[in-house]
Amino acid sequence: MTDTPPSDSFGSGKIAMYWTQNSNAKTFAMSAEAKNIDVAPVPAGPAGSITVLNSVGVGVNAKSKNLDEAKKFVAFVAGEDGARIQAEAGNAIPAYAGTQDAWLKSYPQFDLQVFLDASKTAKSYPKSVSMSSWQDVESEHRRNIWTGKESVSDGLDALNTAVQAVIDKAKK
Numbered sequence: 001m002t003d004t005p006p007s008d009s010f011g012s013g014k015i016a017m018y019w020t021q022n023s024n025a026k027t028f029a030m031s032a033e034a035k036n037i038d039v040a041p042v043p044a045g046p047a048g049s050i051t052v053l054n055s056v057g058v059g060v061n062a063k064s065k066n067l068d069e070a071k072k073f074v075a076f077v078a079g080e081d082g083a084r085i086q087a088e089a090g091n092a093i094p095a096y097a098g099t100q101d102a103w104l105k106s107y108p109q110f111d112l113q114v115f116l117d118a119s120k121t122a123k124s125y126p127k128s129v130s131m132s133s134w135q136d137v138e139s140e141h142r143r144n145i146w147t148g149k150e151s152v153s154d155g156l157d158a159l160n161t162a163v164q165a166v167i168d169k170a171k172k
Helices: 006-011 022-029 067-078 080-088 100-106 113-118 131-146 152-171
Strands: none
Touching: 006 022, 022 100, 067 080, 080 100, 100 113, 131 152
């Protein structure tokens, strides 16, 4: 996983399981192993089956020369018609209520309902001003765990300490 992205390894059949987001359905539907791929719920631990939930967002630069047009575009994308287009294209689960069925039908070979079911117990992805920095630290420690440079227990302890240090430094 240090040289090849895990999604590439999974899509080519080199790894058996991959935890990913709903927006990767399109990637895996077009992969060499598409016929051998499906979706399964995250295993339940003591607190149940918990995962993170993200969404697609669109922003507008307040200093744009075309601010009115940009605002209209964002309103369209965030509305029912924009969500339906996104869903039918199979890009990601749309946030607009009532448009998710089109996304479920976009890849009928996969049990995409698993993602909608998971949203009932999902937590929001942790965010902070230092997010890109702590994600780099997290990736480094995950790589060390995967390559055996750190045991899982020691690596996770080091990861937690390092990420917290980045967050604490940003608070100062």
